[in-house]
Amino acid sequence: MGVSRNRGVALTFLDRQEEALASxxxxxxxKPDYDRAIAQRDKIPKSERLRRQHHHREDRTSE
Incomplete structure (x- = not known):
């Protein structure tokens, strides 16, 4: 858990938002109640989060 969050933080600093969001x-x-990861995820611009959700839905429908 912590490794994924730390990776996400590092990727955010590298401006790799989509990969950070995945982490x-x-x-x-x-751990659904991992407050620190949730807080970091919520710092990613909403437009990036919505774009990621849209791509995820497209991937699932093409299977």
Whole structure:
């Protein structure tokens, strides 16, 4: 959990928002009440989070 959150923080600093979001979501998937990961994820601009959700839905429908 902590590793995914730390990776997400590092990726955020590198301006790799989509990858950071995936790392935060991985940490949250393992521990849904992981407040620090949730807080970091919520700092990512909403437009990036929505874009990621849209791509995820497209990937699932193409299977």
């Amino acid at each position: 935060f979501n991985a940490a949250i998937a393992l």
